[in-house]
Amino acid sequence: MFGRDAGNRARRRHAAKSDLSRLFQSPNSVLAIHYSCESFYERPDGSSPRITSIAVRNLGSGQTVSFSIHQLAERDKKIKPDEIESSYDDLERKMLKEFYEFVDRNRTCTWLHWNMRDVNYGFAAIAHRYKVLGGKDVFEVPDHQLSDLARLLVGLFGVGYIGHPRLARIVEKNNITNKDFLTGEEEAKAFVDKQYVKLHQSTLRKVDILTNLAERAHDGTLKTNATRSEIYGSEVAYLTSILQEHWGFALIALIGSIASIIGLISLFK
Numbered sequence: 001m002f003g004r005d006a007g008n009r010a011r012r013r014h015a016a017k018s019d020l021s022r023l024f025q026s027p028n029s030v031l032a033i034h035y036s037c038e039s040f041y042e043r044p045d046g047s048s049p050r051i052t053s054i055a056v057r058n059l060g061s062g063q064t065v066s067f068s069i070h071q072l073a074e075r076d077k078k079i080k081p082d083e084i085e086s087s088y089d090d091l092e093r094k095m096l097k098e099f100y101e102f103v104d105r106n107r108t109c110t111w112l113h114w115n116m117r118d119v120n121y122g123f124a125a126i127a128h129r130y131k132v133l134g135g136k137d138v139f140e141v142p143d144h145q146l147s148d149l150a151r152l153l154v155g156l157f158g159v160g161y162i163g164h165p166r167l168a169r170i171v172e173k174n175n176i177t178n179k180d181f182l183t184g185e186e187e188a189k190a191f192v193d194k195q196y197v198k199l200h201q202s203t204l205r206k207v208d209i210l211t212n213l214a215e216r217a218h219d220g221t222l223k224t225n226a227t228r229s230e231i232y233g234s235e236v237a238y239l240t241s242i243l244q245e246h247w248g249f250a251l252i253a254l255i256g257s258i259a260s261i262i263g264l265i266s267l268f269k
Contacts, residue, residue, distance in 0.1 A: 006232075012155045013232065020214070023112065024059075026060075028060035030060065031056050031058060031059070031111050032210040033116070034054075035054040036184075039192075048125065051096065053069065053070075055203040056102070056207065057210070067096075068200045072095055084194070093135060112214060113147070114150050114206070116146075149210055150167075153166075158231055160225065161226040176209060
């Protein structure tokens, strides 16, 4: 990879690295979020998938809050476990109301997520569900306060840094515990099977994983399948990056250059 391609790769990496660094300048103002929902597919009526649980973890403190249908049902003494399904709409609306109250209290925070980018799966999808259920006046998080870790990792390491599905594969590559981790398809099935606790535990696990991945990417310990050329654009770009990022190497290079100049001068004396 040379010329323009190498330059583009270097610019994308620099932009992603800068964005990631900004997150860790004020980690207590960064909230990692993941939510689970019904399947996107096999919806002949065209209705939006129901949201079943949401987890939010503070990047700095590690404190986690969650919102889920089954927890609300448990708090409502009138709803028995086997009656949850008949109360889905009411429970989901109350859950999303509590979530948006939390969002409103954290208006200045940055939200770290994984592929939450559109009305199919993202903040727009959550807002849509709340409005469908009668909710009003939600605070819509501005785009500049959203940070997609999935895109940041592509920016840092290139599109081939890990196989698909990327989240599961990068977790496996880095030996991060995947206890309670469910794929999106498995989460949807767990909801159909009314395995609410299992579903909730997966949601909690994923926000833990997101902060773990972000920390490793930031401190340079995240393992990927990417080669140096795929990451930096070329071997020359890699060496340049090392010199820029590690002043010790730059100092050695400078001393070497000065020594060479002195050597040349001495030859002409």
